Amino acid sequence: MKVATVTDGPWARFGMRRAGRLVLSVWVLVTAAFLMIHVLPGDPVRAALGPTAPLSLIEQRREALGFNDPLWLQYLNYLRKLLTGDMGVSMTSGLPVQEVISARLGSTIQMALLAFALAVVVSVPLGLLMAVLARDSRRRGGDWALTSAGVVVATIPEFLMAVGLVFVFSVQLGWFPVAGRSGPDSYVLPVLALAIGPAFMLARIVRVELLAVLQTDYIRTARAKRLRAGAIYLRHALPNALTATLTLGGLLLGSLVAGTVLIENIFAWPGLGGTIVQSILAKDYPTVQGVVLVYGIGVLLINLVVDVALAVLDPRSAIRES
Amino acid sequence: MKATAARRWTGALRSPLGITAAVLLAAVVLLAVVAPLIWSGRADAVQSAEILQGPSSAHPVGTDLLGRDILARVLVATRLSVGLALLATAIGVTAGLLLGTANVLLGRWIGRWVGTLINIAVAFPSLLLALFFAVIFGVGAKGAVLAIGFATAPGFARLTQTMAATVSGRDFIAAARVAGIGRMRILVRHVLPNIAEPLIVSATMAAGSALLAFASLSFLGLGVQAPSYDWGRLLGEGLAQIYVHPAGALAAGVAVVLAAMAFNLSGEAVARAIGLRSAQTGRRTEHTYEPPPADPEPDGPDQPLLAVENLHVTFPAAGGPVTPVRGVSLSVRRGEAIGIVGESGSGKSLTALAIAQLIEHPGRVRAERLEFLGTDLREKADHRRLLGTSLSMVFQDPMTSLNPTQRVGRQLAEVVREHQGADRRTAWRRAVDRLAAVRIPSAERRAKQLPHEFSGGMRQRAMIGMGVMANPQLIIADEPTTALDVTVQRQVLQLIANIRAAERVGLLFISHDVTVVGQVCERVLVMYAGRIVEDLPTDALLHDARHPYTRALVAAVPDMTTDRNAPLAVIPGRPPDPHDLPAGCPYAPRCLLATDRCRREDPALTTYAIGRRVACWHADQAPAAIPDNRTTVPDDDKTDDPIAAPLGGERP
Numbered sequence A: 001m002k003v004a005t006v007t008d009g010p011w012a013r014f015g016m017r018r019a020g021r022l023v024l025s026v027w028v029l030v031t032a033a034f035l036m037i038h039v040l041p042g043d044p045v046r047a048a049l050g051p052t053a054p055l056s057l058i059e060q061r062r063e064a065l066g067f068n069d070p071l072w073l074q075y076l077n078y079l080r081k082l083l084t085g086d087m088g089v090s091m092t093s094g095l096p097v098q099e100v101i102s103a104r105l106g107s108t109i110q111m112a113l114l115a116f117a118l119a120v121v122v123s124v125p126l127g128l129l130m131a132v133l134a135r136d137s138r139r140r141g142g143d144w145a146l147t148s149a150g151v152v153v154a155t156i157p158e159f160l161m162a163v164g165l166v167f168v169f170s171v172q173l174g175w176f177p178v179a180g181r182s183g184p185d186s187y188v189l190p191v192l193a194l195a196i197g198p199a200f201m202l203a204r205i206v207r208v209e210l211l212a213v214l215q216t217d218y219i220r221t222a223r224a225k226r227l228r229a230g231a232i233y234l235r236h237a238l239p240n241a242l243t244a245t246l247t248l249g250g251l252l253l254g255s256l257v258a259g260t261v262l263i264e265n266i267f268a269w270p271g272l273g274g275t276i277v278q279s280i281l282a283k284d285y286p287t288v289q290g291v292v293l294v295y296g297i298g299v300l301l302i303n304l305v306v307d308v309a310l311a312v313l314d315p316r317s318a319i320r321e322s
Numbered sequence B: 001m002k003a004t005a006a007r008r009w010t011g012a013l014r015s016p017l018g019i020t021a022a023v024l025l026a027a028v029v030l031l032a033v034v035a036p037l038i039w040s041g042r043a044d045a046v047q048s049a050e051i052l053q054g055p056s057s058a059h060p061v062g063t064d065l066l067g068r069d070i071l072a073r074v075l076v077a078t079r080l081s082v083g084l085a086l087l088a089t090a091i092g093v094t095a096g097l098l099l100g101t102a103n104v105l106l107g108r109w110i111g112r113w114v115g116t117l118i119n120i121a122v123a124f125p126s127l128l129l130a131l132f133f134a135v136i137f138g139v140g141a142k143g144a145v146l147a148i149g150f151a152t153a154p155g156f157a158r159l160t161q162t163m164a165a166t167v168s169g170r171d172f173i174a175a176a177r178v179a180g181i182g183r184m185r186i187l188v189r190h191v192l193p194n195i196a197e198p199l200i201v202s203a204t205m206a207a208g209s210a211l212l213a214f215a216s217l218s219f220l221g222l223g224v225q226a227p228s229y230d231w232g233r234l235l236g237e238g239l240a241q242i243y244v245h246p247a248g249a250l251a252a253g254v255a256v257v258l259a260a261m262a263f264n265l266s267g268e269a270v271a272r273a274i275g276l277r278s279a280q281t282g283r284r285t286e287h288t289y290e291p292p293p294a295d296p297e298p299d300g301p302d303q304p305l306l307a308v309e310n311l312h313v314t315f316p317a318a319g320g321p322v323t324p325v326r327g328v329s330l331s332v333r334r335g336e337a338i339g340i341v342g343e344s345g346s347g348k349s350l351t352a353l354a355i356a357q358l359i360e361h362p363g364r365v366r367a368e369r370l371e372f373l374g375t376d377l378r379e380k381a382d383h384r385r386l387l388g389t390s391l392s393m394v395f396q397d398p399m400t401s402l403n404p405t406q407r408v409g410r411q412l413a414e415v416v417r418e419h420q421g422a423d424r425r426t427a428w429r430r431a432v433d434r435l436a437a438v439r440i441p442s443a444e445r446r447a448k449q450l451p452h453e454f455s456g457g458m459r460q461r462a463m464i465g466m467g468v469m470a471n472p473q474l475i476i477a478d479e480p481t482t483a484l485d486v487t488v489q490r491q492v493l494q495l496i497a498n499i500r501a502a503e504r505v506g507l508l509f510i511s512h513d514v515t516v517v518g519q520v521c522e523r524v525l526v527m528y529a530g531r532i533v534e535d536l537p538t539d540a541l542l543h544d545a546r547h548p549y550t551r552a553l554v555a556a557v558p559d560m561t562t563d564r565n566a567p568l569a570v571i572p573g574r575p576p577d578p579h580d581l582p583a584g585c586p587y588a589p590r591c592l593l594a595t596d597r598c599r600r601e602d603p604a605l606t607t608y609a610i611g612r613r614v615a616c617w618h619a620d621q622a623p624a625a626i627p628d629n630r631t632t633v634p635d636d637d638k639t640d641d642p643i644a645a646p647l648g649g650e651r652p
């Protein structure tokens, strides 16, 4: 936790290891994105232009995109361009891919972060409540009801949750708009649809972890100090339960990113999720490539943040690993 | 082996969860088979007169844009939706198995690289992977099957890898390798059968996820293409009409959730049935307890700090409650040190926890008397303050008994902040002072560290420092030196002795080690099977113990010529299972003096001399009757006494 320890052996080793893993992952991702187009059966240019396109046009486009170069040269060019921030040109709109992405990335990030924040804010107290109820012999029923409800809710995928929410709150009650991004009320349903499942899932993790932590020797020590129940739960148990919660929460944030793809398509949200589906359908491969890269790097960064946060919260885990 | 496995799998059917899962799954499979045969006509019949109608008797959930019956379409779509999901799962499971066993199949080196790739791939959510593969394999049902299959593979590969690694480490695999059996054969004959059950469970759950993933892709327009339709497609079509006609989207949505749940619950039910294996061992007999006649405490002039009479601790268990502590009576006076010795499972630690009021639900504590500083702890009043300031606990394992995420100083300071209302600064100063008092060098700096930065001995001393933050009258130390090496152990014992002498506190010292107890305590209580079987002064321990068990414990202590680090000699046999106590003396199965009477009647703890109690029918037999191969005893050698030895003094 102290700054001075960051330069110590284990920390340096942890940093090196983690950085190495990130670089390797990014390289695999970039290579996969590059190969994605080249292992496609058939000619992507012909596919994009349609079966009726004249041969001369196809040849011209192939040349312009560098498809006639040897594979290794294409790969090097691709890497070189990526490093300068050039992701190619959209086959459908003719706009640079990086512009298409930067115009839409913000609203996706916004939605994902809002949903994640909501999930965390709801799940910690909910999990705590479930654990407290589970520990209290007279109120086991409450824990049972919450846990079962959580299991059911967490199995409903976000896009079905979205359909349900739209049906109840837009169609039946007319409280929120059904699609698009306009005022603050247009955020409610998409964010809820994304957050409800993860919130219950996280709450379950918080509950299980808390119950496990409450069995440990140091909680017995805290009880031997005769602290108030509140102090035992909040000061001693919760911080220790959160490290594991954070690990799984990170995974959840990753899948929440994936969930945005569906939610954006349901709510006609102007984000990357709409872009990727449209460009897959339109066979606009440069755009697909770019968006896949952005999603992938987003996920890798989330994992990195989670690992670092974990190491700061629980230095032993970082040291044990290296 | 086969039969028990089958029993376990059918056992999954007997729980409510299992029944629900089985019924759902059967319904899904049945519909997938018969629905297209029965309702295809209805589902495809275009009726332009009945476009987008609400529920009616002819169309229970209404009609779609072309006037087709929605219910029929949802039912017919079962076959395609489930079939494609199962196909994708099969691909994913096969690919995952191959990747996950790459190090068995292809050797360690390639296996490592595959492992690295798997680790990178599992970091990505499977829907993103599915989208990625959907680009490669193209839009449409075939592309989506492959995409979802390959997106499932990394997770499955990781699971296989982890489990195969644990199996591969086992002896029989090594033996098979040495015997020159081929890799493929090892895999198929030895590795896979051992991990089959968990793999089948996760494959079942993976089928549920594949179903949802397929619905997502079709919903996005990347999966099944018109004129074919699956649930995802119906959902997408329904969503477009949700304002006019919500039933379309909802019916498809409900179908997807129910089918996915059928697979998930089945997996869950089987997993539980498999996991329950260990819980269904043997029958349990309930031991009826007869309270021993209350034995009068040897009376002393002053009021004891702690007085316990006929203490019982009971826990509920599968075959009826068990009582690991059965009628313990003891007292501790001011400045007195009492030791409790016994093997693990004798109930000594539970006795300590019960006295300290730390037995948690569902455990129950009963006693005829449980008084601390004149307060009856059995009363429902709030004893937090009394116990928090006057009674302190020092626990066994210093590695786990301190909170790993809190600075040591703060954990100490907490005690006085909580009970004496000290402000942050005062409490911190007291904590640093206590750390210094337990000889932690540069206490100021150390107080700011986390427990893992302390050595084991320092942690235990910090723990003791925590015990003397307030002004304890009684310290209960539960195996405080067990996890420490001999030198540190000596220092810690010295520290406890010093505190006791300086503050005149009472000490209840619990240990499995007679030698240690002999060094610290004036009086020793020997526990066996939840009861005190002998109560004697420490001086008598060596040559005048009456209970055969006490003598065996003393005899098991290595003498000066044996290596202190060698494993302790043990008493043959095991302590009785508290679930199933024998009739008569619980020590009889291991006792060299046991007679028929011992096996019939349980001896009560009786006083036979001043300050001496024993529970044995043959306590009057001369100690010589017990075979004893020992000559020297460490306690005889006074220089080995850690209390007499100077702290940190050089010892061999």
Ligand code: SF4
Residues within 6 Å of the ligand: B547, B548, B549, B585, B586, B587, B588, B589, B591, B592, B593, B594, B595, B598, B599, B603, B615, B616, B617, B618, B619
């Ligand atoms: S009562 Fe009998 S069996 Fe029990 S310890 Fe004494 S001699 Fe041994």
